[in-house]
Amino acid sequence: xxxxxxxxxxxxxxxxAIMLGQFFxxxxxxxxxxxxxxxxxxxxxxxxxxxxxxxxxxDPQILQDATRLIVNEGFPKNGIKFIHxxxxxxxxxxxxxxxxxxxxxxxxxxxxxxxxxVMSIESRFNIQYIRPLEGYGRKTINVLVDMYFEIEExxxxxxxxAEYEFELREEIKNLYGEDKVLRIFPRDHTHSRVIKxxxxxxx
Amino acid sequence: xxxxxxxxxxxxxxxxAIMLGQFFxxxxxxxxxxxxxxxxxxxxxxxxxxxxxxxxxxDPQILQDATRLIVNEGFPKNGIKFIHxxxxxxxxxxxxxxxxxxxxxxxxxxxxxxxxxVMSIESRFNIQYIRPLEGYGRKTINVLVDMYFEIEExxxxxxxxAEYEFELREEIKNLYGEDKVLRIFPRDHTHSRVIKxxxxxxx
Numbered sequence: 222x223x224x225x226x227x228x229x230x231x232x233x234x235x236x237x238a239i240m241l242g243q244f245f246x247x248x249x250x251x252x253x254x255x256x257x258x259x260x261x262x263x264x265x266x267x268x269x270x271x272x273x274x275x276x277x278x279x280d281p282q283i284l285q286d287a288t289r290l291i292v293n294e295g296f297p298k299n300g301i302k303f304i305h306x307x308x309x310x311x312x313x314x315x316x317x318x319x320x321x322x323x324x325x326x327x328x329x330x331x332x333x334x335x336x337x338x339v340m341s342i343e344s345r346f347n348i349q350y351i352r353p354l355e356g357y358g359r360k361t362i363n364v365l366v367d368m369y370f371e372i373e374e375x376x377x378x379x380x381x382x383a384e385y386e387f388e389l390r391e392e393i394k395n396l397y398g399e400d401k402v403l404r405i406f407p408r409d410h411t412h413s414r415v416i417k418x419x420x421x422x423x424x
Numbered sequence: 425x426x427x428x429x430x431x432x433x434x435x436x437x438x439x440x441a442i443m444l445g446q447f448f449x450x451x452x453x454x455x456x457x458x459x460x461x462x463x464x465x466x467x468x469x470x471x472x473x474x475x476x477x478x479x480x481x482x483d484p485q486i487l488q489d490a491t492r493l494i495v496n497e498g499f500p501k502n503g504i505k506f507i508h509x510x511x512x513x514x515x516x517x518x519x520x521x522x523x524x525x526x527x528x529x530x531x532x533x534x535x536x537x538x539x540x541x542v543m544s545i546e547s548r549f550n551i552q553y554i555r556p557l558e559g560y561g562r563k564t565i566n567v568l569v570d571m572y573f574e575i576e577e578x579x580x581x582x583x584x585x586a587e588y589e590f591e592l593r594e595e596i597k598n599l600y601g602e603d604k605v606l607r608i609f610p611r612d613h614t615h616s617r618v619i620k621x622x623x624x625x626x627x
Binding site: 222240243244320327336339340343349350351352353354355356357358360361364365368 | 425443446447523530539542543546552553554555556557558559560561563564567568571
C-alpha cells in the first residue's frame with residue numbers, strides 16, 4: 222500500500238517516513254510555490270533515505286493569501302497552517318492518492334490540526350490521513366531522531382529545507398522588506414535537515 | 425531502549441507493540457485485579473508476538489472505585505478511563521520504567537486522555553509516554569491489523585482478552601446482579617484477540 226508523505230527534509234518528516242516505511246510503500250512529496258528552490262534539499266535527503274520523491278507545485282495564490290494573513294496577524298502560526306491545509310487538500314485530491322501523511326508532532330505549535338479537521342479531510346476526499354508522530358512527545362522524538370539520523374540544525378532564515386517558512390519569508394521580504402520579516406518570525410526558531418542515515422540503520 | 429506497553433492481547437495493543445518494536449525493546453504489561461484470570465490470554469498472545477510479558481497486580485480499591493463511578497453514571501466510559509489512568513500511573517511509578525505506551529487510537533471513545541493529561545503523567549513521573557496509534561484512524565488501523573494478524577472478534581461479555589471491562593463486569597455482576605451489567609455495557613461492543621501473526625510477517 223502506498224502512502225504519500227509531505228516532506229521537508231527535516232528531522233520530523235524524515236522520521237515519519239521511516240516509521241511508515243515499516244508498513245507502507247513510502248513516496249515523499251515536497252510542496253513548492255516556485256519562488257525559491259527549497260525542494261532541492263528535500264530531494265537530496267529523500268535520496269539519502271532511499272525513498273522516491275516528487276515535487277508538487279502549489280498555486281501561488283495560496284502563498285499570497287497566507288502572506289496577507291501573516292502580515293495582518295503579525296505572527297506566522299495561522300498562515301503556516303493555512304498553507305499546510307491546502308497542501309494536504311491538494312495532495313488528497315490527486316486521482317491516484319489513497320493515503321497521505323505528514324510529520325506533525327504532538328507538541329508542535331504549528332501546523333496543528335484538530336482531530337475533527339483531520340477527519341474532515343479524510344471524509345471529503347475519501348482518503349486516509351496518518352500522522353505517525355502524533356502520539357510521540359518531543360523528548361521521545363529526539364531520541365529516535367538521534368538513533369536514525371545525523372542532522373544539521375540552524376536558527377532563523379538560513380534555508381536548509383523545504384519548510385513553507387522560507388518561501389513565506391521571501392514573499393514578505395519582497396512585498397514589505399526585510400524588517401517586516403524580522404518582526405514576524407521568531408529569530409530563535411530552529412530548522413533541521415537530515416544529513417545522513419546512521420550507518421547501523423542503513424544496512 | 426526499553427518501552428513497557430500496556431497490553432490486553434487485542435488487535436490495538438498488539439499493533440502498537442509491533443510498531444514500537446521497530447525502535448524499542450518492547451516489554452508487554454497486562455494489568456489485573458485478581459478477580460478474573462484475564463492475563464492468561466494476554467500471555468499467550470504475547471508469546472505469539474514474541475515479546476516478553478509481565479502481569480501487574482493493581483490495587484482492588486481501583487476496581488471498586490471504578491465500579492461505583494460506573495454504576496452511578498450508568499455508562500462505563502469514565503470508569504474505564506479511571507482504571508487506565510491508574511494503570512498508567514502505577515506503571516510510570518515503577519523504578520526501572522522510563523518509557524510507557526498503550527494502544528489507544530485516535531478514534532477511540534474510551535479511554536481517551538487529552539494531550540495535557542498525557543504530558544501531566546510524563547512530567548510528574550519523569551517518563552516518556554507514547555501512544556503509537558494516536559495518529560491513525562480506524563480504517564488505516566484495520567488495514568494494518570489485517571496485514572499482520574489473524575484475529576478473533578466477539579461481542580459482549582465473552583472474555584477473550586485482558587480489557588478492564590471483563591473484571592468490571594464481574595465486579596458489577598457480583599455486587600448488583602447480571603441485569604445491572606446488561607443495562608450498563610453496550611451489547612454490540614466488540615472485543616478482539618490476536619490468534620496469530622500472519623506467516624509473511626513472522627520471518
